[in-house]
Amino acid sequence: MSQPDPSRPESYPRRALVCMVGLSPQVVTETLYALATAPTPFVPTELHVVATAAGAQRVHEHLLEGGQLRALAAAHLGGNGPEFDPARHLHVVARDGVPLADVESAEDNTAVADAILGVVRPLALDPACAIHASLAGGRKSMGFYLGYVMSLLGRAQDRLSHVLVNSPFESHPGFFFPPAEPARLRLPDGREVDTAAARVSLAPVAFVRMSDGLPERLLHEPVGFDALVQRAQRSLGSVRLDVLPAARRVRVAGIGEALLEPSLMAWYVFFALRRQQALRESAALVAPGAVLLRKDVAASVGMLQPLMDQACRRVGVERQSVALQPADLRPRLSVIRKALVRAFGPELGTRLAIAGPADRGARDGQYGLLGIEPGQIHVA
Numbered sequence: 001m002s003q004p005d006p007s008r009p010e011s012y013p014r015r016a017l018v019c020m021v022g023l024s025p026q027v028v029t030e031t032l033y034a035l036a037t038a039p040t041p042f043v044p045t046e047l048h049v050v051a052t053a054a055g056a057q058r059v060h061e062h063l064l065e066g067g068q069l070r071a072l073a074a075a076h077l078g079g080n081g082p083e084f085d086p087a088r089h090l091h092v093v094a095r096d097g098v099p100l101a102d103v104e105s106a107e108d109n110t111a112v113a114d115a116i117l118g119v120v121r122p123l124a125l126d127p128a129c130a131i132h133a134s135l136a137g138g139r140k141s142m143g144f145y146l147g148y149v150m151s152l153l154g155r156a157q158d159r160l161s162h163v164l165v166n167s168p169f170e171s172h173p174g175f176f177f178p179p180a181e182p183a184r185l186r187l188p189d190g191r192e193v194d195t196a197a198a199r200v201s202l203a204p205v206a207f208v209r210m211s212d213g214l215p216e217r218l219l220h221e222p223v224g225f226d227a228l229v230q231r232a233q234r235s236l237g238s239v240r241l242d243v244l245p246a247a248r249r250v251r252v253a254g255i256g257e258a259l260l261e262p263s264l265m266a267w268y269v270f271f272a273l274r275r276q277q278a279l280r281e282s283a284a285l286v287a288p289g290a291v292l293l294r295k296d297v298a299a300s301v302g303m304l305q306p307l308m309d310q311a312c313r314r315v316g317v318e319r320q321s322v323a324l325q326p327a328d329l330r331p332r333l334s335v336i337r338k339a340l341v342r343a344f345g346p347e348l349g350t351r352l353a354i355a356g357p358a359d360r361g362a363r364d365g366q367y368g369l370l371g372i373e374p375g376q377i378h379v380a
Contacts, residue, residue, distance in 0.1 A: 006156035010042045012130035016123045017044035017082060020138035020146060021055035025062045026176050027137035029072050031163045033177035034202045035132065036076050042132055044082040048089050048119050053099035056092045068176045075180040091119050103139050113145040113225035124153040125220065131158040135205060151207045152232060153219065160205040169198045214345045217256055231255060241352060241372055243272045243379045245314035250340065250352065258343035262317045264336050269311035269379060271354050275369040276377040330356060333367065
């Protein structure tokens, strides 16, 4: 069986549609119709609806008891609609265990954000699942939160859209999707319109996917929306780097820590001390014993030897255990980089790694901890 292609979300075995409902459950069937009839159809295998208590009641009345989901499946999905068990797939926003009739306060907004995160997170953690999230439906804040959650957790195969319906069908309480056989609907002014004139389409919404740059551990933590945003901000923004030589750990509070074996820790402490002391660029980059192509940096090697001795003492390793030939330095720093990326994610881990000549597009044998400012480094 071929592997799913992120550029083709329809190739994934699990396909989830996430919708929000305020007082208009039509957005669910309209979105399903638009997905199923698109030039490249995306037919969801499961449907998740986030709604207030009032919205959930409308879902029961119109989509389930009213039969609109069954009718849509029969008309446009070959009779096979997405799985939608109200007990598992209808997510009613609640605060302190009480379902919300409407979203009317800051606390209610927080509950909405947490509910949306609770729906999307398990879907996003399944590599076999492609998510299509619809911004239509519910209050504007609900759409904002869903878009933000998708930005935090969305992967290459995930999509975001808004369903578009032409007038007067977009506001007609009796219109849920264009039926297979056109029908006539009566308007409030007494006129009638033919559903053959209805146009339902999806407007794709581009969004920044940040999940690849966040630590994997952060994505799994069962925290609420506000806490996830704060931790993501720390990961992507300005951070405090704590280097703990004796414990052989590199730590960013609230995000994670990396454990390094002694000789590698000595090297990291060495580069951290150099960056922390804000030595001039040439001195902050020259590695002891490295091949130097610039004569003006050769004199700086002597002032770096005491820093390496200090780093070894702090970590508790013998100086000779970190002695390397120039060719041996890059593999060691590569191991450090991999450990940092595992602990902090690709974006932050790369910032905290030791940059080498290739990273700077140079061939001068210089290395340095350049992704973070000296004032952000704290060596215990």
